[in-house]
Amino acid sequence: MPEPKPKRSGCPINLATEVLGDGWSLVVLRDIMFGGRRTYRAILTNSLEGIATNILASRLKQLVENGLLTAAPAPDHRQKTIYSLTEKAIALLPAMIALGAWGRQFLPTEPELAIRNQVLEEGGRELQEAFMAELRETHLGIANPSSGQSVAERLELAFQQAKSEIRR
Amino acid sequence: MPEPKPKRSGCPINLATEVLGDGWSLVVLRDIMFGGRRTYRAILTNSLEGIATNILASRLKQLVENGLLTAAPAPDHRQKTIYSLTEKAIALLPAMIALGAWGRQFLPTEPELAIRNQVLEEGGRELQEAFMAELRETHLGIANPSSGQSVAERLELAFQQAKSEIRR
């Protein structure tokens, strides 16, 4: 059995850094959380930043080991692996939104790539909770009683609108 | 003149990761922001995680290059460098609090190291704003009209209380 490697310290910021403090973990989680990618191939071929195959494999493995993802074979294709967010990963949403809001304010973001984050930030705690409930339904199978247009749909719509506005 | 190196993408999460996505940047910022360290030596000798000298030097340089810190010689000691947070770094506070809250919930944090984060999270937006105003006064020289006990003092008090409670 793999014993947990010793932690540098018990400070929450440090521990979060030890889990997520590399160049790819948050980007992979973003693609699963906001982009709806569920497989190695889906992440790889749609990767905006061009993640390398070995890096993606190692990150997925690490995220599973750290309890942020679970892996299960696809029902229709034994070799295909479906990755699901855990509650631990879904609970990262507020931090990701805060980090994205900071990025939008201080870093040279592109509007159509920032729009999902903007919608979620402006939607406040209510919209964030609704999105987390959707993620829990999609990834954990926890029934979500909310009705009407899903947050995921709203995000996708905003993204498409932003894209078309930029093209003209 | 140093031309900016090409970004992997204009996504806010990715850009934030490119700036902060390593094992030390957030930890150094934490020590300056919450620990009140202002010099290389102060960070190094109090480092909970035992940062190496060359890594600290390279991170400080990087953080200055990325506009999160400014460096100025100390008035009493020409060789001593005082680092100050920029507005860009102070604006990271909400994200750091959110990340710390996540760490407290899902990672094996130690109570006395988590208490500052907890106080700030439970204090809500109001306390966060008050602390940011204090940081702006301390690091940017922007007058802070607020009176009474400072947030920094409250955090320190909570930390000392947590420490003494643990020792018995």
Next chain:
DNA sequence: TAAACTGCTTGCGTTATGCAAGTGGATTAA
């Protein structure tokens, strides 16, 4: 039965990290 798809692994060169020691200027104490 072959082609395409699946999730990887492997080799290899480059870059980053980590440890220990050293450097050189500034300040302080005897």
Next chain:
DNA sequence: TTAATCCACTTGCATAACGCAAGCAGTTTA
């Protein structure tokens, strides 16, 4: 005045991580 200490690093070197391109083995589809 001189020695010790403080200050912010740098340097050398070993190890680990990253990044690119290619390859691989099982699965499914045409």
